[in-house]
Amino acid sequence: MAEIAELIQMTNTHFCLDCGVCTGSCPVARVFSDFSPRQIIEKCLYGIEDLSDENIWNCLTCAQCSVRCPANINFPEFIRLMRDEAYSKGYSGTLTHNGMLHTIWSLQTKGITQNRTFWIGDGKTSEKGDVFYFVGCRPYFDVIFRDINAGSIENCKNILKILNASGIEPVVSNDERCCGHDALWNGDEETFKKLAEINIEIIKASGAKKVVFNCPEGYLTFRDFYPRYFGDLGFEPVHIIDFLTEKIADGALELSEFPEVVTYHDPCRLGRLSGIFDPPRELIKSIPGIELREMPRSRENSVCCGTSGWINCSNCSKEIQVQRLSEASATGASTLVTACPKCQIHFRCAKSAFDLDIEIVDLYDLISEHLK
Ligand code: SF4
Ligand code: SF4
Structure with missing residues (x-):
């Protein structure tokens, strides 16, 4: 563990210009007037930040500040x-x-012994093979968020349907664990490492060379953090969007008409943190008859879905979510398409609490429903 002074050196935070662009960009600071990334940094630089500061946990780690920071500080x-x-x-x-x-x-x-493959039904999977489908925590989400119709398991089924339609029968493991993203961003590095070690062992034993994700958090964690802690993994994390874009472009998958106006919400971990902005838009536009209308805050300027890592969900989170859904409605779209199971949960939660008139749909559910 490093002291704050050491963290400043490790992250070049001493280059902070004290300009306040981060605070001016931050969705939390807009609601909580005493939250300021600039002030957190300044307090650290002056040696007066206290680790008991609640604001350390109020940050959404959404990177809206860091993409604009003139000193390239990764807040x-x-x-x-x-x-x-x-x-x-x-x-x-x-x-x-x-x-x-x-x-x-x-x-x-x-x-532990889990029951996390109950949803497979007549989908085709393999015990061993080149492709592993990393399902993530959705079998758990489906139960926990039943009251808001999280749709998490439906989403797994649809991904499997897409893979099967492309001739792939992936390995789906009953022993898979949480990728560790949330433990990592909660500061619980030990738990993250234990989960990662189990996942790496399971994937290696399956013989897989590619691991397919549709959860942006899982993808980012495997792509950027697993190698940082464990070196060469011996397999390649692949986002389903790359795979799908290729299959649709070469005509292997065809889509049926959907004459609706939709808008797209960039999840932080897919957009700003993984740099994937165009492929989801291309995928939406590949559905015949669909019209994609952008929200004013899109791509790098997209806003977080309001809470991250299952901590500090607050009135700030709800305000961010309601503003975002209102922004989506104002485009005239009937549907907000997103590409992250957690964004879907958070927005469906806000929609049910505030009775908002917009559908929230996962990108891959949309594609799967329109597969010919
Ligand atoms: S935007 Fe960057 S340079 Fe400006 S105050 Fe924030 S961290 Fe410092
Ligand atoms: S990461 Fe997001 S929530 Fe955290 S300070 Fe930056 S803009 Fe605000």
Whole structure:
């Protein structure tokens, strides 16, 4: 564990210009007037930041500030490292859902038996093979968020349907664990490492050379963080969007007409953190008859879905979500398309609480429903 002064050196945070662009860009600062990334940095630089500061956990790690920072300071990474330090001293964010998700990923570090492949039905999978489909936490989400119709399992079925339609029968493992994304961004590095080690072992044993993701968090975690901790993985993380774009472009998959106006929400981990902006738009536009209308805040300027890592869901989160859904409605679209299971959960939660008149649909569900 590093002290704050060391974190400043590691992340070049001492280059901060004190310009305030980060605070001016931050969706949390717009709602919580006492939250300021600039002030967190300044307090750290002056040696007066305290690891008990609640604001360390209020950051969404959405990178809206860092993409605009003139000094290229990676504030989400700085916060992640601060959380490591704070967590090691016994601090944490306010756990959502009574800590249920935290308990689940902690249990998954043990030798448990799961029932996470019940949804496969007549989908075709393999015990071993070149392609592994990393399902992520959706079998759990489907149960936990039943009351808001999370649609998480439907989404897994649709991904499998797309893969099967492309002639792929992927490995789907009942032993898979949470990718560790949330433990990592909660400062719980030890849990992250345990989960990652189990996943790497399972994937290697399957013989897979490619691991397909449709959850942006899983993809980012495997692509950027697993190699950082474990070196060469011996397999390649692949986002389903690259695979799908290729299949549609070469005519292997054909889509039926959908004469609707939709808008697209860039998930932070897919857009700003993974740099994937155009492929989801191309995919939407490949559906005959569809019209994609952009929201004013899109691509690099997209806004977070309001909460991250199952901590500190607050009135700020709800305000961000309601504003976002209103922005989507104002485009005239009937449907907000997103490409992250958690964005879908958070927006469906806000929609059900505030009775908003817009459908929230996952991109791959949309594609699967229109497969010819
Ligand atoms: S935008 Fe960058 S340089 Fe400006 S205050 Fe924020 S962290 Fe410092
Ligand atoms: S990462 Fe997002 S929530 Fe955190 S300070 Fe930057 S803009 Fe605000």
